[in-house]
Amino acid sequence: MKRKKCFFGLKVDRQVDGDRMNGGAMAKVLAEGGQAAAISACMQCGTCSGGCTNIDRMDVSPRKLILMLQRGDWESVLKSNTLWLCSSCYICTSRCPRGVRPSDVIEAAKAIAISEGIENDATRFHEIFVELVQKRGILFEPELMQKYGGLKAMVDQAPLGIQLALKGKLSPLPASVKNPDQFHDALEKRKRTRTHNPDLS
Numbered sequence: 001m002k003r004k005k006c007f008f009g010l011k012v013d014r015q016v017d018g019d020r021m022n023g024g025a026m027a028k029v030l031a032e033g034g035q036a037a038a039i040s041a042c043m044q045c046g047t048c049s050g051g052c053t054n055i056d057r058m059d060v061s062p063r064k065l066i067l068m069l070q071r072g073d074w075e076s077v078l079k080s081n082t083l084w085l086c087s088s089c090y091i092c093t094s095r096c097p098r099g100v101r102p103s104d105v106i107e108a109a110k111a112i113a114i115s116e117g118i119e120n121d122a123t124r125f126h127e128i129f130v131e132l133v134q135k136r137g138i139l140f141e142p143e144l145m146q147k148y149g150g151l152k153a154m155v156d157q158a159p160l161g162i163q164l165a166l167k168g169k170l171s172p173l174p175a176s177v178k179n180p181d182q183f184h185d186a187l188e189k190r191k192r193t194r195t196h197n198p199d200l201s
Ligand code: SF4
Pocket: 041, 042, 043, 044, 045, 046, 047, 048, 049, 062, 063, 066, 095, 096, 097, 098, 099, 100, 101, 102
């Protein structure tokens, strides 16, 4: 389909129109951890997308995701695989000329998607990852592999795992943090803080 264009050849889907800004959607993201983000300041320059390390696999560019949020198009934001393919490398945030902080915005949108019950492979991976880190404070990768991909994934990844273990990059046995009690106290404190003030991230 031929895209409509406005003045100066600017594509309509890049157009920031103040009267379509959706304060509610932006406030939701800001409350979920994007406090420092300046979503409404985005001028759709595309610098974030130009430097994004995972853009080739995303269905929506970081630039367009910010535009969707400005317009309050939550459905499209939550459906987008961009939330789950962003690797939080922060290149977009370091290059954005308007201080929008797309990486923080994506992290916040991801947390909202999970709290709204969105389920896919990525959310399952995140849940298992968090559960295992909370258990010992240090991730034991073979356990993650087994819980996420089952026995087949473990067998498939075994040659790589052995190579990494031989080079000292992967522990063959589960390890724990030095002071597990202190670690679990800190986790509990964090959970209580979030329960009492859900606006904190
Ligand atoms: S670099 Fe910043 S201002 Fe430019 S499109 Fe991305 S978020 Fe918007």
